[in-house]
């Protein structure tokens with residue numbers, strides 16, 4: 001058994017670069033320290049930092065790119081159930097743990113047990129017993145209460161054994177609480193945030209336009225990232241806000257880290273129902289003025305409209321491109337064409353639209369269609385990005 005005491009950030013496929021960059025952007029606003037430790041990259045989507053409460057609070061309250069933020073407690077290298085119980089018990093009994101409080105309700109989630117020679121339910125029961133017995137050695141009572149736990153323990157496998165962690169938020173960080181209405185092909189909030197970070201969108205200088213905004217994930221994430229807003233919209237919040245360890249940090253978790261940043265953000269979407277969903281999501285962010293909502297085919301966004309919104313300022317077109325769903329094109333002589341032909345025409349029109357915006361604009365897309373690269377040419381950056389079960393590519397274009 002080994003004490004770990006580390007912060008584990010887990011993202012979706014290949015998220016490390018975006019997670020590290022986002023943490024570097026936010027940490028100086030919250031933490032009184034010039035430099036962060038270099039993280040260990042456990043795999044392409046997992047970063048490990050030495051644990052400290054400020055960093056953990058930042059991760060659970062403000063990071064938009066990871067899916068999970070965990071506090072790794074111990075590496076359990078027991079070969080069987082009996083020594084596993086003993087290791088968990090001893091770990092809790094022998095240490096001085098800031099998370100351990102009287103009458104805490106606990107839950108144990110076993111994500112996977114790798115090659116451990118027992119069933120997941122047996123591992124769960126054994127870990128639970130070890131936690132309860134270990135707390136008893138401190139004369140403290142822990143009660144199993146999965147429905148309303150104060151502490152959610154997680155077990156996952158590692159090369160050297162099982163890792164015991166606490167989930168700081170206890171829900172996936174993409175469940176922010178504002179995007180309850182979705183479109184046909186919604187993007188995960190964490191992916192939208194990764195796209196913003198990878199495109200190095202500068203919210204102080206650049207505008208942002210999503211021509212295919214759907215339920216608004218990219219523009220709404222942009223608006224909240226610009227001001228450094230907390231990830232969860234009240235009444236949601238991370239579970240760790242209940243822990244005495246974070247008592248002094250609580251007030252900070254409600255504030256924007258970059259208040260007053262007010263970039264121009266435009267969300268364009270063709271379908272009426274989807275625009276309505278977008279508006280409801282925007283209202284739920286509590287920042288209805290932060291995004292301009294426009295309904296229509298992006299091909300109708302003419303130079304005068306663009307100039308009216310953005311003036312001569314630089315901007316970023318950022319979008320996840322339609323791929324499966326039906327695309328607009330009514331009245332454009334496309335009626336006899338197949339859906340794929342319409343899609344290709346849509347990408348060609350998008351390329352013209354982007355180039356016509358002028359050299360102060362950059363553009364970036366999440367795309368799963370093979371025609372896009374041929375139409376747009378060589379990207380400045382290309383990165384595989386899993387979008388659910390779809391193998392998509394993030395493509396960035398700069399002049």
Ligand SMILES: C[S@@+](CC[C@H](N)C(=O)[O-])C[C@H]1O[C@@H](n2cnc3c(N)ncnc32)[C@H](O)[C@@H]1O
Pocket residue numbers: 182183184185186187188211212213214215216217218268269270271274296297298299320321322323325326327328329346
């Ligand atoms: C992949 S979805 C975007 C999903 C969005 N990122 C979200 O998270 O909800 C693409 C969107 O483009 C819209 N769309 C398709 N053709 C369009 C067009 N010509 N102009 C504007 N929007 C269009 C579709 O209605 C769809 O909502």
